Amino acid sequence: MRKQKSKWTGGLLLMLLLSWGLAGHAGAASVQQDFYNVVIQDGADPWAYKHTDGYYYFTKTTGNNVTIWKSRTLSGLDAGESVSIETGGQNIWAPEIHYLNGAWYIYYAKDDGDNANHRMYVLENTSQNPLQGTWQDRGQVTDNTNKWAIDGTVLQVGNQLYFIWSGWEGNVNVSQKLYIARMSNPWTIVSDRVEISTPEYTWETNHNPHVNEGPQVVIRGNIINLIYSASGSWTNDYCLGLITADINADLLQSSSWHKRSEPIFKSANGIYGPGHASFTTSPDGTGDWIVYHNAKNNQSGWNREIRIQPFTWNADNTPNLGSPLAPNSKIPVPSGEPERIRIEGEEGQFGGVAYASGSPNGSGGMKAGHIDTADSFVEYSIDIASAGEYILSARTANGTTDLAWSTLMISVNGSDPAPFYITNKGWENWGLSTKRVHLQAGENVVRFTKGNGYGEIDLIDVFPAD
Template sequence: MKVNFRQKCLVALSVLLILPMGKVTLAVSDHNDFYNVVMQDGADPWVYKHTDGFYYFTKTTGGNVTLWKSAQLTTIDAAPTKVVNTGGSGIWAPELHYINGAWYIYYAMDDGDNVNHRMHVMENTAADPMQGTWQYKGQITDSSNKWAIDGTVLQVNGGLYFIWSGWEGNVNVRQNLYIAHMSNPWTIDSERVEISRPTYSWETNHSPNVNEGPQVIINGEVISLVYSASGSWTNDYCLGLITADISSDLLNPASWNKSNQPIFSSGNGLYGPGHHSFTKSPDGQEDWIMYHVAKYNNAGWNREVRMQKFSWNADHTPNLGIPVDPNLPITLPSGETMHARYEAEKGTFGGDAYASSSPKGSGGLKAGHIDTPDSYVEFSVDAAAAGEYILLARTANGTAGGNWSNFQLSVNAGPSSPFYITNKGWENWGLSTARVQLKAGMNKLRFTKGEGYGEIDFIDIKPL
């Protein structure tokens, strides 16, 4: 028996699971929630919502700057990309800013030796940063020309400021936060001013001492500079807060006041949250923080990207709370399209594959044991219109050796392609994504054995 089921997101399922005693259960349902993994691999996320309604995202890739363009926050991982070649090496924590009608990428780069990390900037005057030509504008520095990373731009009261993390001298004793005035988006025209150095116990519990990843957000008359502290390679990595009045002299260190406690740290089984960015929901009504965390306890620099909504304290500073429980769904950002969810245990199994218990799975069950060449789990998707769709799967990989694994994913019996799953342990669920081309009407999505092993909790389907 088949049921044609139209949904708000224009995707529906027409396969029913017929259970004993004649009970019939739909294998799909509309969902307005997600589990807060945005990317299953990556660090130093930067996301910017432009006036065109799109989100522009970037992160540390090491060898270049890669941009993603997405209409929705939860689908960034599967969004179209553009690689901007920068030359050099050690490309860290790029940020994309729109200033005075042009696009600017700020990024740290060295020549193969970390001691030579400095901030650099590129410009693109096209309306869409995925188009046009990126031109190198040069190194951006003050007269000291010391080690510098994690640069960001503050636009306030008609003024332009550059804020970054740097060394006081030529040796890595500690990372301080500095601010300087800018005469244009690629030129600093003042001396650097130190506005923070690691002093509290939660900032100095690892060596070298670190203040880095500064991000600014303004609410009312308060500028909140939220920064990362402690060792980025440890579970102690966290976010601290420095504030200034919007009308104060921002080049005066006395204008900045540091909180004596972190405002966002490990919790709910997530470790080392840090190096974040702030953005708005698609309808502009909600505030969201995107951040990286370790993939598992003591994972060090093996990190993933998550996000969650936050509120405001009475003093106009951000109330970030604690990292959301990774095994509890949270409501989609307001204005995002709902998606069709297919619980994996309700798929069609072949070979040795079958559904089994999942203590942290969305429905208490998962699809697994896809361990032999003839094993598979298959989903039947009825698309209301032909086109490109986004597939988001809650996946896990605990294959011995710690390597990535993959399924082979085929659509309508066509050629298969790898569907990658990071390795962070069984029942430590992550997110795997793909863009799939569906025809109008019935489609078959099949996951078969690839490299290593994996499990699926559910899949979500959204129009691109």
């Protein structure tokens, strides 16, 4: 059995840990204010909205329903409280949750099993908490052409609402264009649709069909920034483009919208096919963040994950997104999020055939693994000053042959082991597995044992859920 190694000594660490209620073993834990992408290890089309109650409301494509997560932190979205809403239909794509005129609205696309029949729909909930109350079906959101439509979003300028979406000009999938129309309320379009973007540049037309989709709007100063996705979503060429308009312009005139000739966010630094982004702020409102999906591997197509990173602004009030940050680089946590206790995977106690080994991409150059038999385990001790709900997030990897998902079994303080899911994207290609856990005051023992397939642990972060 491998003993824990001492990395921190003295009372300073203990004081820092106690300051927010978590006092991990001084010999194995450290206080950190950074994290590693990924934040959600599987999924696409992320939408994150920070409400006035201080919570993030998050959703993504799940395919057969709309699921909403509620979280105090951006980095902890995956472990948030959640609820699933049945919508009927099939192929539920790119839902978004908006708060408009004192009520909650979910916009989503669905069809009857035939993609040619994809249309936009909306649900309404007047409860203060969208995870409670009743979601009322407000029906289809459409203009008078009633053509193929996906990725709908709402732009509000003053008291006026506009609907922006990706659609077909006719009844055949030649190209996806972006359209805008005026709304009289959150579920009714009252003007003709106006085309504001068609695929035209080489980076928009390098795959068939040609694609403009995933429109998202961020207003800064007098500039409306419409960030959209272009190229084939199934390719490494998927990227983000930018269209702008003056907030005082006639937004139903195509000439009011001006497209940049180059993408503003594209594959780089080992991240492939970044796209379909949403935009929000840090918990304290001082920082701007992009939430986007990308391919899990080079050329992995629609097998995607979700990342976040900060961005800045140009002098002309347009976003400066930079490039996707490298997968093994540390990122400062969004401002206002709590510090976290980090325990390196190799700092655990090992049993059976499990042991620590070298990791070229690991945070400390080592990882916990080889949990390959029923009697193998790695466990970690965490001292907590105050009992409560915590998020346990582990940087994990799975390269099990012919298995999309692996599990380790996790037990907290001797509880019945439960699955801890790890997506398959290869060894040393680290993702993130999360679980919301209740920890008691004092010492807590978290143990990982053999599940289905194989998994490795680079590090574990623990921080308050609320």
